[in-house]
Amino acid sequence: MHAIALDSKYSVPTVAIHTNVFEKAVQSVTRMHGMPQARYTFVPQPVMGKTAAQLRAYVDGKSPISGRPVMQEVIEGLTRPAEGDHLKEIKFERTTPRLVDSDTDDNLHRLFLENNWTDKLPIVLPTEKRVAAMLAHTSRKPDEVAGHLRSNQFRQHWEFTVEKVAVNAVMAGARPEYFPVILALAASGVSARGSTTSSMAAMVVVNGPIRNEIGMNSGTGAMAPYNHANATIGRAYGLLSQNLQGGSIPGDSYMGSQGNGYAYGSVTFAENEERSPWAPFHVQHGFKPTDSTVSIFTGCRSTAFTLGVREKYWPEHVRNMLRGMDAHSAPTFLLDPIAARQYIDRGGFDTKEKMIEWVYENALMPAGEYWDYQLIQNYIYPRATFGEEPYASKLKAAPDEMIKMFKPDEIHIVVVGGETNGYWRIMGCNYQKTVSVDEWR
């Protein structure tokens, strides 16, 4: 991406060096950015953690893709003019049809599976009748542009209509009355199928009257596969993300090294507002209690859990859990109502904000350890070195000095669970936004 800009916009001959596992992704990105003739070569994966001698061997060696010397390809990339008219390889005017070719039930299921339009589980075929029933539950017109999505910042946005969202909602098995929630998720601009090597998943929290109108679960088993609305809204969010952003295919448009089971349903649930001792999540973010909203988190990977909030050592227990999280993934506390009330009893946190402040002050780590995390090196250290606060100040700390791991606005609390016990967990994830469902009714 940067090489394309430097080469085409600034007219500086540029060669990019990638690792071999990104071959298809590089081809796809350069093609979609209108520069399939971009010059690049490959070295073996990984670069991270290798010694200088091992990396020198990469430089002296051959590309694992072409079998030609890496540095020969680098020098040719800077000096050899483009051969042939590569631009002819691009289709500049492409349209997506409204209908696929008619076929039998079995053949269509096979087609959807082979085209990577599913999550590899059976889908409901989106017939005209089913899509029309879905569309009947919004006032928006079928051909209205509902939004834009892309799998990461190096990809271009794709566009989609209300009808395209309805097609994916049908495929997921969602009932028409769920459609405003699904539309709100699609229109958010946040993809549930982000392409990052870290294998992130999304998490969706629904607040307000819509929760009970469509029978969502905020109690026992809310985050598990026991509620039709929770399950199919989350599945629809995943399907629409992959299909409306131009795909999510391993090695091409999805680079999650290990993958993530949370991605099947995007951890979709309603907050248990009725049993929570605190203000609902959407009210914390500027909405009225009578508004219906969805809140979207991404980067869900790490989880820590425990039972109860113990009288004597609860601060130590919580600090241990926070230290066990990756320092780059901020904590969102998912508390059963029993645990939420225990936090009030133990810590006096009569608002979520007071508990968040305590977490902020107590999530500490020696500076040396913090800065040595690879994700901190990749994403925070560069910002710190160029003066961005609060990272720049943290960078001044001695290696043994305890520094804060997170910022207050990165820490969140949601109440969910059926009070069968006082279990609670911390989800390492990044809050993206809260959006209105009512606008999509």
Place this chain on the structure above:
Amino acid sequence: MADDTNGTQKIAVLDPVGFPPKIAPKPMAPRLESLDGKKIYLVDPRFDDSGLFLRQVQDWFTERMPSVKTELVEMSSVYTKDDPKTWEMIKANGDGAIIGVGH
């Protein structure tokens, strides 16, 4: 044509895929006739030890093509952000660039 999914009849269903962006072709910068005496910037995106890798590239030029001048520069922030300040600097002071390694 029935609007249901029973039996072996052919049925019509809608395509679930979104609309791709129109792709605008981008020109490639004219290539250099030779690297002799030219200044090549080695751009470190600061990701997964990429700087350590580029130092090996720099050593390679020093040993194998000493007439090529190289300078290692770090991107101004995280690799996910555009860096026009650095690109302008390279355009003003350099003849070419090598960027790597993302992963």
